[in-house]
Amino acid sequence: MIPVIPKREELLDRAFGRASRRVSGRRFRGSNVEKAIEKEVMRIDIAGNILSDSLFSIMTKTFSFEELEPFYQELVSLLIDVRRFKESLKRMKWAAGKILELKKEYISKVKGSRTTDQAREQRVIFYGRLNSILKDIEDEMNYLRECRRALKKLPKVKKMDTVVIAGCPNVGKSSLLAALTGSKPEIQSYPFTTKGILLGYRDDIQFVDTPGLLDRPFEKRNPIEKQAVSAVKHLADLILYVYDTSETCGYTLEEQEHLHHQIEKLGVPIIPVENKSDLSGKSLGFLRISCKSGEGVEELFHEIKKRLYSV
Numbered sequence: 081m082i083p084v085i086p087k088r089e090e091l092l093d094r095a096f097g098r099a100s101r102r103v104s105g106r107r108f109r110g111s112n113v114e115k116a117i118e119k120e121v122m123r124i125d126i127a128g129n130i131l132s133d134s135l136f137s138i139m140t141k142t143f144s145f146e147e148l149e150p151f152y153q154e155l156v157s158l159l160i161d162v163r164r165f166k167e168s169l170k171r172m173k174w175a176a177g178k179i180l181e182l183k184k185e186y187i188s189k190v191k192g193s194r195t196t197d198q199a200r201e202q203r204v205i206f207y208g209r210l211n212s213i214l215k216d217i218e219d220e221m222n223y224l225r226e227c228r229r230a231l232k233k234l235p236k237v238k239k240m241d242t243v244v245i246a247g248c249p250n251v252g253k254s255s256l257l258a259a260l261t262g263s264k265p266e267i268q269s270y271p272f273t274t275k276g277i278l279l280g281y282r283d284d285i286q287f288v289d290t291p292g293l294l295d296r297p298f299e300k301r302n303p304i305e306k307q308a309v310s311a312v313k314h315l316a317d318l319i320l321y322v323y324d325t326s327e328t329c330g331y332t333l334e335e336q337e338h339l340h341h342q343i344e345k346l347g348v349p350i351i352p353v354e355n356k357s358d359l360s361g362k363s364l365g366f367l368r369i370s371c372k373s374g375e376g377v378e379e380l381f382h383e384i385k386k387r388l389y390s391v
């Protein structure tokens with residue numbers, strides 16, 4: 081999402097080095113002064129273009145926050161200071177433009193030179209100005225490097241019909257993901273917990289388990305977690321809310337119902353299911369399944385498809 085941003089010295093070396101190489105292989109005509117002028121004009125032109133192009137190319141390769149999916153916008157806002165990020169990009173744009181301006185200015189100065197030394201001197205001053213411009217945006221470039229590191233942790237969720245699995249700890253969310261998709265889920269790093277996001281796929285439907293995120297009532301959450309929870313509403317087309325009616329998970333049915341009501345507030349369609357039907361327990365009248373015996377899992381998958389495709 082953000083390309084590697086070379087160090088100031090590297091950017092300058094690249095620009096100056098290329099400019100030198102290009103003029104060294106060339107023959108210039110006219111008097112010594114005319115030759116010097118033509119040569120220094122060329123160096124300024126090439127160095128200026130290469131440096132401003134490098135900055136422009138970093139900007140164009142960097143993602144645009146506005147073009148992100150709402151889900152990613154929320155995740156990105158958790159990881160970086162979006163205002164500072166945008167400000168840093170603006171400053172890079174300023175620098176790239178300023179370089180082109182200075183280039184013109186110094187080319188005309190060199191053209192007005194009367195001696196070879198004067199021509200050379202103007203080019204040296206121009207190189208110095210390029211260095212100062214990059215120093216001026218050093219903080220901004222550092223911040224973009226920081227953003228790059230932070231955003232590397234973003235999970236790669238695909239844009240497809242997505243079912244998110246929620247429920248108290250130990251009710252069987254991860255088991256259900258495995259039972260539904262019949263595979264070992266892919267684990268991807270996750271910005272706000274160390275646990276990772278689990279993804280599974282079946283028939284063009286993406287199943288997501290977000291360990292630690294949708295397993296506690298919202299009032300027990302810190303602001304960052306609250307925002308992460310609310311990001312889920314942009315990701316999920318459907319939520320599976322998993323109950324453990326045997327209560328062997330360690331949470332009472334009341335506690336589980338409380339979380340269910342909270343998750344309903346996200347405004348995403350929900351299918352509640354009762355897992356661990358192989359064990360004894362009360363029923364709330366929802367679809368009963370068992371990840372252990374497989375009971376009800378196929379019916380659930382059928383129901384999921386019906387809900388996703390009938391709306």
Ligand SMILES: Nc1nc2c(ncn2[C@@H]2O[C@H](COP(=O)(O)OP(=O)(O)OP(=O)(O)O)[C@@H](O)[C@H]2O)c(=O)[nH]1
Nearest residue numbers: 248249250251252253254255355356357370371372
């Ligand atoms: N008897 C029985 N046990 C189950 C069933 N489904 C899951 N379990 C068990 O319940 C425990 C928790 O299952 P997980 O799938 O890890 O539950 P989870 O909701 O992902 O747990 P956290 O990620 O810690 O929130 C494990 O020991 C599972 O083997 C089921 O249908 N029947």
Ligand SMILES: [Mg+2]
Nearest residue numbers: 253254255291
């Ligand atoms: Mg789990």
